[in-house]
Amino acid sequence: MSGAPATDLPVAVVGGGLAGISAALHLADRGVPVILFEARSHLGGATYSFQRGELSVDTGQHVFLRCYQSYRQLLERLGTSHLAPIQERFAIPVLHRPRPDGPLRTAWLRRGTWAPAPLHLASGLARYSPLTVRERALAATAAAALRTVDPDDSSADRVAFGPWLRRRRQSERAIERLWALISVAALNVPPDQASLALAARVFRTGLLEQADAADLGIPATSLRQLHADPASRLLDRLGVRLHTSTKVQRIAVDGARFVLRTRRDECLARAVVVAVPHQAASQLVPTEAAPDRHRWADLGSSPIVNVHLHYDRRVTNLPFAAALDSPVQWVFDRTLAAGARRGQYLVVSLSAASDQVDKPTEVLVRAFTAALADLFPQARAARLLDAFVTREPHATFRQRPGTASLRPLPLTQVPGLVLAGAWTRTGWPDTMEGAVRSGLRAADLLDRYDRAPHDALTEALP
Template sequence: MVGGGLAGIASAVRLLDAGHRVTLLEARPALGGATYSFRRGDLTVDTGQHVFLRCYQEYRDLLARLGSTDRAAVQNGFSVPIVRVGGPPHVLARNRRLPAPAHLLPALLNYRPLRVGQRLAAVRAAAALRRVEPDDPAADRVSFGAWLAAHGQDEPTVTRLWELICTAALNAPPERASLALAARVFRTGLLDRADAADLGRPTAPLAELHGAPAAVLLRQRGATVRTGVRVQQIRTDQGRYQVSGDGVELTADAVVLAVPHPQAARLVPAEAAPDRARWARLGAAPIVNVHVHYQQRVTELEFAAGLDTPVQWVFDRTPAGGSGQYLVVSISAAEQVLGIRASELVRTYLGALGELFPAARQARVRDAFVTREPRATFRQGPGTRSARPPARTRSPGLALAGAWTDTGWPDTMEGAVRSGHRAADVVLAHLGSAAPADGGTGRTERSVGIERLGRPRRGDDERSEETT
């Protein structure tokens, strides 16, 4: 079967549960895909700040299977500090006693960054958003920004409320985001269930949360895991599949191809996906992160969203027992800053952090650097869904996985895991079996080749830039 990132890992676990032999090939030196870490001095650095919601049930179930639940923390109630220059944080939080959607009513009515009339208009828009069906193709053809304007949201309301969540969740501002995907985020995460949007954050490096425990689990379950192998070709051969690359030649009864869409379009056989050229319409959207390690603490906030500042979101990633304070500023929809030199970005964001947190102005900076993810997600704009393929291809036994495939979810960790499960189900149907509810221990003689390759090694199009 296929695997290496979250989609491949999820597929592999599901197929092992059904009793199939699994071979997993991964281009990177370790599993984890885009959620990887690297060492810099005494810090373990994640390529980007990943968060999840309580409603990410399939992702959280995977964490439980990996034994990683205790390496992430989930809020007991949705609460986001909003920081602005010159004033105390405003906390946007749900009411823990009210059912959905009333649980957000006090938060919206008391949201200080907006005037009273804007707050009332936001409440009406939130009520209307509950009626938008995320799976409606018509909703996918409309931008979230256009929908907000049609529902009485003026520019300050969009900027100070809706954009805070939309840009972070979809890696796109409202005017460039699909209404259907925005509805998935806001309805599923904020409006349909009171506790759905409680935020979860890793408390350990991503490599320890996903990749390392996945490698242990898969090998314990009998899977063959090979890293540092880049697949060059997949071809059909009398009902089976030949997978080759980097000194590897294997034959499999089925294959899950869990790679980003540009690599998938090159690897998938033409007869399996004759319309694969349309995947190019998904494009790519970048995320940039500015990392600052201070000599001493500069804020007591664990994380915060910024208003009227270059700082979109900032997270405290100081390791347990670590000295000073390690902050990471996450910049989504980062096209405008992607090409700016690291030294200039560091200078800009050191100044912005100093304006938000006065203690940072006098604090000594131990280290400051930039990481860039030019292809962090696909572009989640209007018309996106028509370019996202299903897990099933036209070649029986060959399935696609990855958050870019048509899960109906945004490009998130939950979307990746869901795609892996769908791809595994396609393979299981082809092989005539299903994953047993008890996580079965039986074995069959059929094999599945898993390939997560295709995600560039760090240094290809993901790189760390450094500035002291």
Template sequence: MTHGTRSHEPLANPARRAGGDAVVVGGGLAGVTAALALADAGVRVTLLEGRPRLGGLAFSFQRGDLTVDNGQHVYLRCCTAYRWFLDRIEATALAPLQSRLDVPVVDVARPEGRRLGRLRRDPLPVPLHLGRSLATYPHLSLAERARVGRAALALKGLDLADPALDDQDFGSWLAAHGQSARAVEALWDLVGVATLNAVAGDASLGLAAMVFKTGLLSDPGAADIGWARVPLGELHDRLARKALESAGVRTEIRTRVTSVSRDDTGRWRVEVPGETLTADAVVLAVAQREAHDLLPAGALDAPERLLRIGTAPILNVHVVYDRKVLARPFFAALGTPVQWVFDRTDAGGLRTGQYLAVSQSAAYDDIDAPVAALRERYLPELERLLPGARGAEVRDFFVTRERTATFAPTPGVGRLRPGARTKAPGLYLAGAWTATGWPATMESAVRSGVNAADAALRALGRPRPRHLFDVEEAA
């Protein structure tokens, strides 16, 4: 969190509310969720964020007249907590879901040339809902498709509560269940890299099984894709801030927290430059390394575990063409370094031409590459994938880099992820990296905020808001 000028008057707490006082450190989705849940239960809440905006790692910025998301974020119909969050901030209509899963998949590595396939569902029960799509998927052989079906059934039979799954890697499990390298590339990693931010060989079987069982094998519509048709800042900053204000939360941006400690009375002291806040409860909704640095001694049995939770990068390549080169909202790609491509023209406010965002997860090889090298690498690939881009003028080319975009979902990470409660009464943790059972997604962030708020409300003796998302609802 960076330090700057605060936007409001001094932070000294006014008279304590009967419901207690809470300070939430961090204004990403986890922090905003925790603050809203606590305030809805009658707790007086102050939210502190070091950046000049809310939204954490899902935000927007201006580049001339273009509004740019730092990365393409999507969610699925099974992301029930994030859907609750959108509803809570009155943003559901701005980030609609597909009526039915439909993913165009373009392969440019086949000898016969560019080929289009689709992953889409039918209105049938699980697992028949994907049967026709899999049976006609042109990027796999008939034998590979049959083996994919058998592996999916084996995956459906795994017990997500089995801790042994966390110690295995997904790639080895797939190989043991007859999945070829081509099947991993053309199907399992096509979905898994985007949701886990890791290739199958680097991902925990437990997290991968959770993604595929919940997204593809739980409910016919679970994997329908949703994304914001407006800049993320409209959702996670402006509308979130409006909801916080309506709930009575005091929100302070450009406010860096320097320490968190308990005083002699058992209340919490939160230090910001020049001032001290006191509270009955504190939620640390920041990245794991920052949480480690702010935790007081004894708050966790082994705080060094937080530093052992690795991180994984995401790179986004942004290209503005002088004409329309992509007719569909998005597509995934095979046989090329390009992973997923989204049309962001309307959301970015572009009036002429077309603005595409290329989302590259687990981008270890490219995350520190110079822009010129990335331009040389990706523009020819987009021309291979999009015939309309051949001969089009590139009006702008730039990249956004999130070197620590998510926690790395490596085997064994499950035992490192802490729950919401700490050993220090009144101090709670939130963030997509905490023990939500989900990989590092917007869904995990919201669930963590609910978990932290629930724990704090129980300790404060406050009733749970009736409309608050119930974490137990989701698979």
């Protein structure tokens, strides 16, 4: 195929999620010509929003932590960090009933301000009433043991988190009412199906190594306003050619160049960042670049379901809460963030939602309207202005034991073609932080590839 020399061609980024946005920005900041393809009509990937009446609806509730340094730097770069405030200190209200027929209580998981990690959690754990005094003491010993688990140890990745906790004398109650409260939300699988290595990353990095690492950030606006729209504007100013509503159907290697084919056209590129989910990447990446790409399908997926309830009045003053002994896992007040002009708009977020993802909307709405009425008595007299369900059947890869060996490194066997996405080998769970880190790493490898042989880069990777 004739055409321009490879050195005169742009770098193509395939996928406009957080990984693709991060890669494109990193390259454009260094003066590299970039062309970005996104199959949807807008950027944002899994972190996207849509309009429903007066509401700007997020498909998922994407909470982040203070320790998400790369993600927070991306927000700074986009000029939207002020739209994603972070708690002054980690504090989670946990709704529960000490007795099945007793009154509802609010317990708090929170950190102290007077001690370094991990002692910053001691006072909060000591007062955590959903556990007995003995369970709290044993939880502290399990936390100490978790600090010794290396998240990058492949042997830890082959172990399930739940059985590991039981071997540390954690009762079923303690697992359900403490450990699963965090791990299910972070890993999108139950503890018995979760990789110990990934759980260790969550608890060590988020809770046990720095006192303020787990302080929660919750977007105060829609995800589209937080990510997609500002990223589009910034990339356009930097000269990145954006092709939305354009799905790349095939990538072919042509000597030192790449040919990207869409339904309408084809594009030549000197390098490619493939920043799409693993299911799509396994079909898109050329066989010679990743002969074992079929194994990526074994990463599987795990769903998240969100039940959206817009009431005609305020039913709770809590900005968010977790719940025990309830169908509700987490509930968020998204009234202001979604632009609701009246009433209160609550979203119930259900992780590891394999049992809910295929249920009819009316069944889920009925069940969770009743569940919120149980948690918030004022909801019993409220009228629903709107009620609907959003489903993410493939929200994350399935973060079970053994996944580390399935997650590929960013470099492929074809020089100039690299992978990005939270599903690649980032060392992190499938999170916004992992996605951003993967995009930066992929772009950095291409930048270094211009100055170092492909083999040398391969040898430098862990």
